[in-house]
Amino acid sequence: MINIDIETNSVKGFGREIQSVIGGTFEENWGEQKLLLDNEFAKGYIKFLDFDWGVNLIEFNVVFKHDVLFTANTSGYNPIHFIFCSQGNYSQGFDSTENLESIEPFQSVIIANKEGGNNLMFFPKDVKQEVNVIQILRRKFLKKRLDGISLINKELYDVFIDTKHKNRYEYFGSLNLKMSDHVKSLKNIQSKGMTRMLQIEAKIYIILSLHIQQHNLAKKITRKPAPLKxxxxxxxxxxxxxxxxxxxxxxxxxxxxxxxxxxxxxxxxxxxxxxxxxxxxxxxxxxxxxxxxxxxxxxxxxxxxxxxxxxxxxxxxxxxxxxxxxxxxxxxxxxxxxxxxx
Missing domain, CATH: 1.10.10.60 (Homeodomain-like)
Known part of the structure; x- marks a missing residue:
């Protein structure tokens, strides 16, 4: 198994630390960084993009040729992660590999760790992975997007305003086919330059809103016990x-x-x-x-x-x-x- 330890304080640093372990070459255009991988460790790409309003995007479109465990320390960089798995299967959790939760295709996930903890992502080898990760940097985001934050449910509201990262939070949602459409269209944007950046930003807003809507709905409904095992x-x-x-x-x-x-x-x-x-x-x-x-x-x-x-x-x-x-x-x-x- 390949272990990739992340100690960065930025999304682009995340990419450089991955490159230091499994290689690859960076392609950059209008602020988008794409780590191209075609070697003995992986084939595909991982994309990194940050915006000045406190939101980052990471896209995995890759097949790892070995089991890979990402361990990201949250001491210097601890965003809320809104995650959607379009294809493949991986595991997500905190601190220990014994407590990892398996993530299915078309499933949405929201996680936030406490200060000093570790976020874990485990990718099995030889599986095509398409995973969309939207990161919210709470302090920066709230300075520019405070209006309307109180309209989300209290549980998620408390996660957003926990700017000192005192608490840990995880939500594993149900399958969301509507979100799948928007994640796919984000990946397929063909425009270039400023038009492309504006379209990407707009699509990120939509995907983020769908994560929040699904969470709000889940918390409003008292779900009946599962009828099946x-x-x-x-x-x-x-x-x-x-x-x-x-x-x-x-x-x-x-x-x-x-x-x-x-x-x-x-x-x-x-x-x-x-x-x-x-x-x-x-x-x-x-x-x-x-x-x-x-x-x-x-x-x-x-x-x-x-x-x-x-x-x-x-x-x-x-x-x-x-x-x-x-x-x-x-x-x-x-x-x-x-x-x-x-």
Whole structure:
């Protein structure tokens, strides 16, 4: 296992300390630093970007060729971390590897450590990792963004105003497909120069707001006890991942039940608990997301998209697309001019 100890007081120092252990070369453009990796330790990149309003961005898009443990000391640099895992799986925790929490794809996480503690991130080898990390430097952020901070729930409010870093906080949220859309569009911004920086900043605001909204909602709702065991919920998540990976497949509840080893009733309960949707609704929603992505990134016409994603009726597709996005597929595609779509 490769151990990378982080003792920096800045996000760019974070990048340099990673480079000192696993190598790579830096590419810099308009304040963005990208550590390019293609060696015996890793392949891909890690991106670092800081803004003057107390927010930093780190993007992992990398395959580590060895197990890697990041240990970041918080004595000189202790932001709040808003984390979203788009692909892969890694573990997150404080101080000891014995207490690491496994993070699933499409899961949101909020963590903040106390002064002098260690933040741990463990990445297993040979797994493609796409992880978005938004860091909030509390003192700096509150000087410029104090208005409206009191509108968040008290639990998260206390984390923001803990500028002396006296307390530790962790929140492991449920899966968030809406956030996945925005994280992906952030990564796909194609503009250059000032326009690119403005679009990145705007998208970071949206992703940060989605983290906060999800946290607010979770704290307002008294969640019922899980209807399934943890091992069964993991099987449900695996079913969801397979649907997201291949939305066009003609799934049936019976087949998904057999393949997951869960009864049809348990599978439905699991989807309602984790995603607030039935299995059928989840498949339909995932196909609509896939259709929108194809409109954003390909020249396929609407009929081609309909059959590519597994629908058999264009009129039905148009009906549910309008219900979901308040615009017809034809109107939506007409207004798509570049990969960056909010």
């Amino acid at each position: 943890k091992t069964e919920l993991k099987l449900v998540r695996n079913v969801a991942k397979s649907i997201i990976k291949n939305p066009a497949y003609p799934y049936t509840l019976k087949e998904l039940s057999v393949n997951s080893t869960l009864s049809q009733a348990k599978l439905q309960e699991g989807f309602k608990y984790l995603f607030k949707r039935t299995v059928t609704d989840f498949i339909r929603y995932t196909r609509l997301k896939s259709a929108r992505e194809l409109m954003n990134t390909t020249d396929l016409n609407i009929s081609e998209i309909v059959y590519t994603i597994g629908f058999t009726s264009r009129s039905y597709f148009s009906k549910i697309f309008r219900e979901q996005y308040n615009v017809s597929p034809t109107e939506y595609k007409k207004h798509v001019t570049q990969p960056y779509v909010a």
